[in-house]
Structure formats: structure tokens, C-alpha cells
Amino acid sequence: MLRFIGVICSCIVNGYIFWETMGALYERKYSSRKLYIGVYTLYVIMNTCTAWFGIPQLNVVISMITLYGISKGLYKVQEKNILVNSGVIIIYLAFVDIVVTVAFSTLLQSSTYNILADSKYFLVSGIGNSIIVLCTYKLVIQMLQRCQINSISKILHFYMIFLMIFEFGILCYFVKHEIAQENNMPLLLASLGVVILDAGVIYLYKMLSKEAILEKKTELVEQQLEITQKYYEGLQDNYEKMRQIMHDTKKHIQVLCDLDGEYKRNYEKELLSSITEIQPQFQCSDKIVCVIIWNKMQICEQKGINFEINMQDITFDFMDRTEITALFANLLDNAVEACESSNDVQKKIVLRIHSFKEYIVIKMRNTIGTMPKFNEGKLVSTKNGHLGVGMTILESLANKYYGNIDYEYSDKCFETKLILSAYISADKG
Incomplete structure (x- = not known):
């Protein structure tokens, strides 16, 4: 028995x-x-x-x-x-x-x-x-x-x-x-x-x-709602800008009709150049990623931060929408805040996104004003009373999607490298 x-x-x-x-x-x-x-x-x-x-x-x-x-x-x-x-x-x-x-x-x-x-x-x-x-x-x-x-x-x-x-x-x-x-x-x-x-x-x-x-x-979810609210606020601003652009475009067309010869050609070049400047500087089929990056680029322009981006046209459909929002919102918010704390005249954010086999590699380098702090080998927030939840979320996403997150820094620059597997998450194997 x-x-x-x-x-x-x-x-x-x-x-x-x-x-x-x-x-x-x-x-x-x-x-x-x-x-x-x-x-x-x-x-x-x-x-x-x-x-x-x-x-x-x-x-x-x-x-x-x-x-x-x-x-x-x-x-x-x-x-x-x-x-x-x-x-x-x-x-x-x-x-x-x-x-x-x-x-x-x-x-x-x-x-x-x-x-x-x-x-x-x-x-x-x-x-x-x-x-x-x-x-x-x-x-x-x-x-x-x-x-x-x-x-x-x-x-x-x-x-x-x-x-x-x-x-x-x-x-x-x-x-x-x-x-x-x-x-x-x-x-x-x-x-x-x-x-x-x-x-x-x-x-x-x-x-x-x-x-x-x-x-x-x-x-x-709360973070995504906040981003969505900011996005719609940005849409209202963009709508007003587009009305102004349409108004200006009518004037430009009228001027072009009245010009001829060399003056007309020079004016056309200047007009095309100005239109190119207001077009998006990157190509992205993922609407959520596109919205977040475009929103942060507008913020950087307002704050005098040079935003440089180079990315392949990648979709993040292997991730949940809330995770995509958390990933890019936290990553770029940290970079913007770090640039704001710097006294450098030329503040800069450089974002690189590309795929390698089944992995997606995200590299971001930004100007910093305060040296990063680490606790037990983990990066923590330098702001008083701030728990550094955003950094924890980035690390958890790296773990979930069979990847890792690394940091490199100097006294003026901080670089984040995030690798994610686009094949399948660790939660599902």
C-alpha cells in the first residue's frame, strides 16, 4: 500500500x-x-x-x-x-x-x-x-x-x-x-x-x-491612453498647421502664375525644398510606431533637440499594442528628458531600427546632462522620488521576447541597445 x-x-x-x-x-x-x-x-x-x-x-x-x-x-x-x-x-x-x-x-x-x-x-x-x-x-x-x-x-x-x-x-x-x-x-x-x-x-x-x-x-494601458491623448492633441495642432499651409500654398500658386523664366524656376526649387522639410523623415508601416516617433520628433523640434532617424520599414505585429506603446514611448521619453537635463548647445537623439535574421535591433544614442545611476547592476531613474518604472518595462519586454538590453555611456552621451526576437515571445515559447 x-x-x-x-x-x-x-x-x-x-x-x-x-x-x-x-x-x-x-x-x-x-x-x-x-x-x-x-x-x-x-x-x-x-x-x-x-x-x-x-x-x-x-x-x-x-x-x-x-x-x-x-x-x-x-x-x-x-x-x-x-x-x-x-x-x-x-x-x-x-x-x-x-x-x-x-x-x-x-x-x-x-x-x-x-x-x-x-x-x-x-x-x-x-x-x-x-x-x-x-x-x-x-x-x-x-x-x-x-x-x-x-x-x-x-x-x-x-x-x-x-x-x-x-x-x-x-x-x-x-x-x-x-x-x-x-x-x-x-x-x-x-x-x-x-x-x-x-x-x-x-x-x-x-x-x-x-x-x-x-x-x-x-x-x-494607462500609458497608451496618455500617448493617444497626446496624439489627438497633436492632430489638432497639425490640422491648424495644414490650414495655414493650404492658405500659403494658394498664395504660392498665385505667385508662380505671375512669374516666368529664371525667377519661376528658382521659386519652384525653394517651394519644393520647403515641402520636403515638412515631410516625415522616415518610412514605417506600423501606424503605432509611426505616430509615436512622429510625435516625439515634433516635441524635439519644439525643444531644440536634433532628432536623427534611420530605420527599415518594420512592423511590430508580433507584439501587443500596449507593449509597442510602452517600448517606444519609454525609450524616447527617457532620451528627451536626458537631453533636457544637458547644458550642451547641440542636443541630439539618434535612433536606428533594423532587422537581422529573426531579430529586431533598436539602437538609440542621446545627449545626457547627468551620469546614469545603477542599483544592483540595473539602471535606475536619476529623478528624485521616481521609481524608474519605464526602465523596468523595457527590461521586461526584452526578457519576454528572447532578447536583451544593454547600455553604454560616457560623460556626454548615453546609448541603449535593445534586441527583440520577432519570431515568438518567451511567454509562449
Whole structure:
């Protein structure tokens, strides 16, 4: 009975790890949640039957084939990603199983064979394996996503490691001091209790993470609304300017009609030159990006900042609209504010956007008046009482889209280099 409970517990946890890992790495092909629950339930049943034979090699092979099949059949993913990710997950689970069994046998001063043969030891070893997997699988997911581990998740992982050691010690104490058959119930209750405790902590962490994500999305929406309001205000100004231009154009046409010869040709050149100056200096099919950059160019012109741009005609349709707004609004707002703080006569912003294979590279160099500040290796705002949320958003977008963000600076110039993968985001794999 105890051996069966140990096998069931390990297989259910493995199924849960597969569920969580696949959901974090890949985008689902189908919308039916029942389909996925059914497939993972079948895997747990099959894994339980395989594990009951006690042949680790067979269990590893079947788990690898099953995981590959689930990834290929139920999720949108590249072939090379399936092989690498599936291999890492299986190796991780097998490694934890081996380490727990060896560590448990060492603590109890017994052989590995005795640990696996004794039903009570087997149960505690299986529970210990489940505890360690539940406490560490998030690290494996983040490694596969190639994401930076933020400060909140670091605290959780340290806490879970402490909890893992504490719980494992309690189980070892029960096994060492409660050998009689009639004392199986306290051991069983303690084993189930630690699993429920770990699952509860993980559930609370997931709820807090969802709340943090919603707060960030709300902030992005508010930022987009602010940009939209500025855009429509700018449209009103542009409408008035266009009325003035139309009025002036009528006068120019009347003058051209009255001129002839060399005077007419010179006047035409001057008129064409002035029209060229008010045309956009870049080509962009992405309307949101175009609006934001054009708006910032107008602001720079008003503030006496030279804005130079060189970009390929790239669309950012792989990103959400709120993310596009947050990316370019924060990037350019930071540059404008940095230029305003400078005492240089020639203030300048240089923006370069181009694609390289499946990546989009954004480089921006701007004049600065204050040296940047860093805290624990991260760039923070130099303004008093300012949390530097915009910089945090840029870093989170770089992480989400399999990219990175780097900074270089001197006493007069600051350069930001942002790389994003246009293929797929880390949230979807």
C-alpha cells in the first residue's frame, strides 16, 4: 500500500510538472482544456503502470517519447525546441530522483537497494523527490525560457529550498524513529502534509504573480491612453498647421502664375525644398510606431533637440499594442528628458531600427546632462522620488521576447541597445 502511494504521488507530480512546463514554454494548438486534462491524466496512468515495474531505463524512455508526442501534437513549437526542452526536463527529473535516493540512503546509513525494497523508505523517498521537484521546477522553466530570474522569484526559490530541507529532515526523523508497522499512519500524514504545504505555497505565488502581471498591464494601458491623448492633441495642432499651409500654398500658386523664366524656376526649387522639410523623415508601416516617433520628433523640434532617424520599414505585429506603446514611448521619453537635463548647445537623439535574421535591433544614442545611476547592476531613474518604472518595462519586454538590453555611456552621451526576437515571445515559447 505504501509503495503504491509513493508511486502514485511521484507520477502525479511528474504529470503536473509536464503540464506547467509545457504551458509555460509553448502556445496551445487547441482551445479545449478538457482535451489537455485528459491527455495528461492518461500520461499519469501510463507512467504509474510503467513505474510499478521498477525499471528506471524503461520509465525514462517512455517519458521522453510521451513528452515529445505531447509537445508535437498539442502545442505550437519548433522541432529543435521540442528535442532540447524534452531532454532537459527528463534529465532534470531523473537527476532529482537519483540524488534523493542516494541522499536518503546516506542519511539513513542504508544501501540504495534497501531503500527501494522497503515500502516505508520507498514512500518517503518518493515524497522527498516530489518535494524537491515542486520546489525547483520553476528554475528549470526560467532557464528554458532564457529569462532573467527576478528578485521576487529569487526569494521564493530560497524559501522553497529551506522548506525542502526542513521537510526532508522531518520525514527522515519519522522514518528513523517510527519503524513499527502500526506507526505508518503518522508517517503517511506527515508525507501528505508536506506535499499539500508546498502546493499551497506555489499556488499563492502564482496568484501573486498574476496580480503583478495585471498591474503591469494596467500601467501599460494607462500609458497608451496618455500617448493617444497626446496624439489627438497633436492632430489638432497639425490640422491648424495644414490650414495655414493650404492658405500659403494658394498664395504660392498665385505667385508662380505671375512669374516666368529664371525667377519661376528658382521659386519652384525653394517651394519644393520647403515641402520636403515638412515631410516625415522616415518610412514605417506600423501606424503605432509611426505616430509615436512622429510625435516625439515634433516635441524635439519644439525643444531644440536634433532628432536623427534611420530605420527599415518594420512592423511590430508580433507584439501587443500596449507593449509597442510602452517600448517606444519609454525609450524616447527617457532620451528627451536626458537631453533636457544637458547644458550642451547641440542636443541630439539618434535612433536606428533594423532587422537581422529573426531579430529586431533598436539602437538609440542621446545627449545626457547627468551620469546614469545603477542599483544592483540595473539602471535606475536619476529623478528624485521616481521609481524608474519605464526602465523596468523595457527590461521586461526584452526578457519576454528572447532578447536583451544593454547600455553604454560616457560623460556626454548615453546609448541603449535593445534586441527583440520577432519570431515568438518567451511567454509562449
